Amino acid sequence: QNAFKKKENNKEKKNINITALGLLGGFIDSFGGGGWGPLVTGTFIKNGHTPRYVIGSSTFAKCILTVASAVTFIFTIGIHHWNIVAGLLIGGIVTAPFSAMLTSKLPTKKMFIAVGIVVIFCSLITIYRVFFL
Numbered sequence: 001q002n003a004f005k006k007k008e009n010n011k012e013k014k015n016i017n018i019t020a021l022g023l024l025g026g027f028i029d030s031f032g033g034g035g036w037g038p039l040v041t042g043t044f045i046k047n048g049h050t051p052r053y054v055i056g057s058s059t060f061a062k063c064i065l066t067v068a069s070a071v072t073f074i075f076t077i078g079i080h081h082w083n084i085v086a087g088l089l090i091g092g093i094v095t096a097p098f099s100a101m102l103t104s105k106l107p108t109k110k111m112f113i114a115v116g117i118v119v120i121f122c123s124l125i126t127i128y129r130v131f132f133l
Contacts, residue, residue, distance in 0.1 A: 026065050037062075051108055056100035066092035 025040035044054040
């Protein structure tokens with residue numbers, strides 16, 4: 001679905017290997033600090049799935065992934081920085097239901113535009129910091 005055109009998405013959903021996509025997204029997110037949203041959520045939406053369900057289920061899965069990553073890090077590197085781990089756990093657990101509720105209330109077109117603006121803004125800040133700070 002395009003955010004700027006009033007065209008319905010009539011194309012058939014592509015068959016993708018969900019297990020491989022989940023493993024790759026989880027690996028990149030755990031070791032690189034990001035990648036779940038752009039890789040997993042973006043792929044499902046691009047392949048024709050309903051954005052509300054994709055974002056809600058992706059956020060729920062990321063919550064589980066965050067807990068598993070935190071437990072793994074505690075057992076491998078210790079609990080020296082327990083306050084950071086606790087913050088990540090609490091943040092992931094608290095925000096998952098709210099993001100699912102929020103996406104069910106927002107119109108799809110406005111949600112696409114808002115997410116695009118936020119991503120562009122965050123990317124511009126990162127580029128500015130790399131080159132000018």
